[in-house]
Amino acid sequence: MNRRVTVLTAVHAPSARFLPDAYDSLCAQELPQGWEWHWLVQEDGRTDTVALHVPDDPRVTFRQGRPGRPGGPGVARTLALAHADGGYVKVLDADDRLAPGALARDLAALEADRTIGWATSRALDVLPDGSTVGFPGDPEPGPITPGTVLAHWKSHAFRAPVHPATLCVRRDLLLALGGWMALPASEDTGLLLALDAVSRGWFSAEVGLLYRKWDGQATGQEAHVDPAERAARAAVAEARALALTDLGWRRPG
Template identity: 80%
Template sequence: MGSAVDAAASRRIVVLTAVHAPSAPYLPEAYASLCEQELSDGWEWHWVIQEDGTTDEVSPYVPDDPRVTFRQGRRGGPGVARTIALAHAEGAYVKVLDADDRLTPGALARDLAALEGDPAIGWATSRVLDFLPDGSTVGFAGDPPDGPIERGDVLGFWKENDFRAPVHPATLCVRRDLLLALGGWMALPASEDTGLLLALNAVSRGWFSKEVGLLYRKWGGQATGQAAHVDPAERDARMAVVEARARALASFRWRRP
């Protein structure tokens, strides 16, 4: 029985979503975008939704689908919610999907193609469009070329561009063993996903797809739109520890085999 479970998990991509009450009404749209995904024969997705808290306000929006697991836990922020959700992420790959965002058709298949096609690639990202309240979308200038991202390239760009990464951490798809080896997401009040992205880039080559893989919703309740997110003192501290971790990992010369 155990070997059968292991074999099934090796052909599974686990989608992790941290959610709190204000973003819960967007879960049905995220689910619809998952249902639009088409994977190669033998592959499946499993959605693990982890509430950052223990309210009664999220569960009404969780789809009734055997491919969906819903968990709750004490509040600690999205990084803590995602990391503890790894206990239920039995799959070879882990894909991030924020509760208020939407995947585009083909996003999971492109991630899998990059990671399955080259064992040296540890993580994959894709182009993002901001999804505005009026339903329109806005792209970003300066995306990297389609293809591999070499170790250290993300940190270099990030430092030279006011702590803006060249690829979006909300699009990450990563090998589960590598994610666990790095301890999951950083224990920060924000930028925990950027911290993971830079750590991944310090130890492994990545991949960028020029095809749009995510619609990143812009709305008043998102954490990155709050005043605390741009408080200068906290922001400087977050960026300092994110950089220090990435540089320490690089200095050890450890890399994913």
Template identity: 70%
Template sequence: MTNIVTVITAVHGPSAPFLTDAYKSLVDQQLPDGWGWQWVIQEDGETDAVAPHVPDDSRISFGQGRHGRAGVARTLALSRAEGDFVKVLDADDMLTPGTLARDLAALNKPGICWSTSRVLDLLPDGSTVGFDQDPPEGSIERGAVLEHWKAHDFRAQVHPATLCVRRDLLLALGGWMALPASEDTGLLLALNAVSRGWFSAETGLLYRKWPGQSTSQAAHVHEGERSARMAVVEARARALSALEGWRVNN
């Protein structure tokens, strides 16, 4: 019987044409013997704009739901997840070769419950730019992400768009936060509040920069909303850290 890693993708109309590139990056993954992948694509909305771009592959599950932004779409997608591990892949991003295999290797290390990797921004001209605060490869201790995030203007040292996580822990934490943005950062900090993670220094994701992406919109940096998002993300992480019994060791 094949073990499954579930890849979850939230998508809306403007990003749907990029699904072809995301799919190619997934098909190109070489997994260990006995492993396969399932791609769960969830449209944030119920339109006719996305379905024509969904590849014809029996390993793909496509669903739709009321508009609620990416976090809601991903959490709804969890209802169809079959794997013990869940990998995030935004519709406009691409995995690099070997990413899923490295994630699985990390998650099989004792005490590691989630994994992340180096990211390269993919610019419109095809060039790439790296991040200047990558940690060294290895384990990430509980609380380390929150500490760095607070000290660097709410920017974590590892990227939430690269997360691969145990499905049981993801469900226990309630999926992604119910926020209009930063819902993936909220999940990352919650995971780190209760468990250890891993960072791979090999590039695992090409993070596409384009005018239609959510993080390029003015609303994303609106100071009032941003302050509220950061406050609740931090409060949740600290509350989880303080709860007796909320520690995951294996």
């Protein structure tokens, strides 16, 4: 495996103004000796505005989708996955920031144990006034046994015990599962449930992500909580995870 982590970011025009903050948080990461990152920024659709906010850095690659045809963040990330050239893929949403040390902790967990397929970490909401709020009920730090995320999600009103926006995953495992689900939302939770079905995971209790809360974010829109759509998203995500479990496929250690 090469010693590179690909950082994958889906972006649309309203969130593009936050890209410089995401970039600064990426540049502040201290990686283990010999490691490097490559940032893939994929626009969801094609406009004339997003490129203006993409940093001029040889470690950054910017691509666009179809003109006038946004497909959502899952589609954008999966398109970008075609160009991921690292052994690991780290998610970083355009409006979020990595906390100091996040990448190094992810790599430490994944490099130390080949049976760990994916890693997550504690996240903090960043409110519009700049204050931060944590999530209650974080799991114990360390390995996550397969099936743990699905069981918690089903018993806690479709709320996962770890934040999918903090995900760092082995590239081959991500490809084997087909990337992100083709859903208008919860596509990252659907992927997390699939990963949980086939591989051990990891949770770091140290803060790895600062999750920005703002008016334009997709999860804050009325459509995101439409009861019928939410039920359909949950049903297909659960069915996929259960099908993987029933088939007995497991990532080799």
